[in-house]
Amino acid sequence: MNQSAGHSGSAEAQSGIVVRGVHRSFGDFVALEDIDLEVKPGGLTALLGPSGGGKSTLLRIIAGLDYPDRGAVEIGGRDATFLPPQRRSVGFVFQHYAAFKHLTTARNVAFGLEIRKRPRAEVHDRVAELLELVHLEQFADRLPSQLSGGQRQRMALARALAVQPEVLLLDEPFGALDAKVRKELRDWLRRLHDEVHVTTLFVTHDQEEALEVADEIVVISQGRIEQVGSPAQLYDHPANEFVMSFLGPVTRLGGVLVRPHDIEVLTDERAGAVQVEVTKLLRVGYEVRAETRAQDGSTPWVQLTRAQVAELDLAEGATVWLRPLVATPFPAGSPRAPEPVPA
Numbered sequence: 001m002n003q004s005a006g007h008s009g010s011a012e013a014q015s016g017i018v019v020r021g022v023h024r025s026f027g028d029f030v031a032l033e034d035i036d037l038e039v040k041p042g043g044l045t046a047l048l049g050p051s052g053g054g055k056s057t058l059l060r061i062i063a064g065l066d067y068p069d070r071g072a073v074e075i076g077g078r079d080a081t082f083l084p085p086q087r088r089s090v091g092f093v094f095q096h097y098a099a100f101k102h103l104t105t106a107r108n109v110a111f112g113l114e115i116r117k118r119p120r121a122e123v124h125d126r127v128a129e130l131l132e133l134v135h136l137e138q139f140a141d142r143l144p145s146q147l148s149g150g151q152r153q154r155m156a157l158a159r160a161l162a163v164q165p166e167v168l169l170l171d172e173p174f175g176a177l178d179a180k181v182r183k184e185l186r187d188w189l190r191r192l193h194d195e196v197h198v199t200t201l202f203v204t205h206d207q208e209e210a211l212e213v214a215d216e217i218v219v220i221s222q223g224r225i226e227q228v229g230s231p232a233q234l235y236d237h238p239a240n241e242f243v244m245s246f247l248g249p250v251t252r253l254g255g256v257l258v259r260p261h262d263i264e265v266l267t268d269e270r271a272g273a274v275q276v277e278v279t280k281l282l283r284v285g286y287e288v289r290a291e292t293r294a295q296d297g298s299t300p301w302v303q304l305t306r307a308q309v310a311e312l313d314l315a316e317g318a319t320v321w322l323r324p325l326v327a328t329p330f331p332a333g334s335p336r337a338p339e340p341v342p343a
């Protein structure tokens with residue numbers, strides 16, 4: 001791949017984003033509450049959180065499509081808080097990408113360069129490089145209506161990259177696509193980013209997408225940042241019950257939140273183990289979800305493999321004892337824990 005299609009090695013590749021004390025209200029409603037955030041230069045960072053948490057509002061403020069009531073945004077070390085979008089060197093892609101319907105794929109990608117009056121030969125070469133980068137070389141002459149949804153989003157990314165932005169902002173770029181295409185594009189985005197190290201911030205409400213794709217995840221909820229860290233840090237050391245529940249399945253055992261695969265099933269009583277009755281064994285492929293009921297009425301569930309179930313000779317109605325395999329990483333009763341949702 002010709003690296004000049006992207007930013008590898010260029011000074012701009014090292015532009016990060018700094019958000020300082022950004023606050024945004026809509027009437028009485030506080031959408032962002034004093035957000036401080038540093039997005040690493042050259043990284044692929046996910047802004048992850050539940051619907052309505054403030055992800056898009058923050059992205060729009062970074063893009064220059066909205067402004068904070070107070071606080072500042074820096075891009076590549078320069079104050080960009082009140083700069084218009086076209087002056088902050090950002091490229092963006094949204095869920096429903098508005099392509100020019102009457103222009104071919106190549107002309108759509110060329111658009112930003114043409115309005116900047118770049119020489120014709122340069123535009124031609126750069127569009128060819130970008131189409132290769134997003135694997136759309138054969139589709140250069142097609143109209144957007146002749147592309148699939150996934151191909152259209154790749155075209156959108158090529159168009160955003162064409163003008164060599166310092167940062168790329170993606171708002172649920174694959175949100176409107178079906179699960180299989182989403183998965184393909186996720187892998188593709190990861191590989192693209194490995195080639196073109198442009199600082200990228202992408203919004204998603206899908207924890208699997210964030211865990212699979214991002215170098216760093218920013219968990220945001222109710223206008224506040226809950227935690228920032230690598231996928232492994234967030235998964236293994238969540239700061240609180242909210243982050244733990246949001247990043248994967250959880251269940252409550254003896255009042256403590258645990259991952260259902262981090263529970264030991266014992267066939268006799270042991271210190272620290274909770275006595276339960278197995279109420280249901282649900283097979284999902286190779287995995288078995290064992291639903292149980294404790295004497296206090298709580299209903300912890302355990303994720304097992306078929307082999308484990310066979311080894312334990314587990315059956316519905318059996319009495320067993322459950323014990324967490326790992327200690328909870330945060331103090332019990334940490335703030336704002338939603339009730340675990342059954343998987």
Ligand SMILES: Nc1ncnc2c1ncn2[C@@H]1O[C@H](COP(=O)(O)OP(=O)(O)OP(=O)(O)O)[C@@H](O)[C@H]1O
Pocket residue numbers: 026029031049050051052053054055056057058205
């Ligand atoms: N222009 C606006 N006027 C009033 N309220 C708004 C406006 N824009 C956003 N909000 C509110 O701010 C909150 C945060 O919205 P935002 O779109 O940032 O959330 P989100 O995390 O991106 O959610 P989703 O994943 O559903 O897109 C929501 O409660 C939303 O209703």
